[in-house]
Amino acid sequence: MDQPSSIKLFKENNICCVWDEESEDWYFSIEDFILFLTDCANSDEYIEEMLSRDESLAFNWNTICVTVQMSGENEQIHEVQAVNTQGLFRIIQSIP
DSSP: OOSOEEEEEETTEEEEEEEETTTTEEEEEHHHHHHHHHOOSOHHHHHHHHHHHOHHHHHHHHHHOEEEEEEOTTSOEEEEEEEEHHHHHHHHHTOO
8 A cells, every 4th residue: 555545524524545556446444434334432343243243244354354554633654444445335235
């Protein structure tokens, strides 16, 4: 991931993302998107619950998600779980 990270604004919610030159695709922070889509208080608990409901997603989670470095709102680099556009649509399918 050579391109610097950026933050996208969706309805006043910040979504951390980074462009990958090699795959020519965006990678989005899973935590940020879960918080945006569900209004839950704890994204980790929501993801755990979502994976328990969707066996197929749980089985493929490690192939859908990758760890990437992104800068957050505080401009510090963090390693976060992220998905590309296709993986993002797969996760959206599992959110009721």
